[in-house]
Amino acid sequence: MSKCGVSMVVEPGSTEITKTGAWRTFVPVVDHDECIKCSLCEIFCPDSCMHQVDGNFVPDLEYCKGCGICAHECPRGAIEMVLEEK
Numbered sequence: 001m002s003k004c005g006v007s008m009v010v011e012p013g014s015t016e017i018t019k020t021g022a023w024r025t026f027v028p029v030v031d032h033d034e035c036i037k038c039s040l041c042e043i044f045c046p047d048s049c050m051h052q053v054d055g056n057f058v059p060d061l062e063y064c065k066g067c068g069i070c071a072h073e074c075p076r077g078a079i080e081m082v083l084e085e086k
C-alpha cells in the first residue's frame with residue numbers, strides 16, 4: 001500500500017485493450033531496403049507493436065503511439081517518423 005493509503009492492482013495485459021494508436025501524431029515508416037532485421041525496434045518498442053510481417057518489420061498502427069523510440073534505436077536509420085495525415 002502506498003503512503004497515501006491508496007492501492008491499485010492492474011490486471012496483466014491491460015495495454016492490449018488500450019488502443020494507443022489514437023494518440024499518434026507521427027508514424028514510423030520503415031525503409032525495408034536499409035533494414036538488416038536486427039529486431040532492435042521490436043525489442044525497444046514500449047508498446048510491443050513492431051513485428052515482422054512477411055519478413056519485414058512493420059508497426060501495428062492500432063497500438064503504435066508514434067513515440068519514435070524505434071527510429072532512435074535503429075542502427076541503420078531505417079525508420080523515419082513521418083507526420084501522419086488524418
Ligand code: SF4
Pocket residue numbers: 030034035036037038039040041042057073074075076077078079
Ligand atoms: S531496428 Fe532498424 S534495422 Fe533493426 S529490424 Fe528494426 S528497422 Fe530493421
Ligand code: SF4
Pocket residue numbers: 028044045046047048049050059060063064065066067068069070071
Ligand atoms: S513509434 Fe513508438 S510505439 Fe510506434 S513502433 Fe516505434 S517504438 Fe513502437
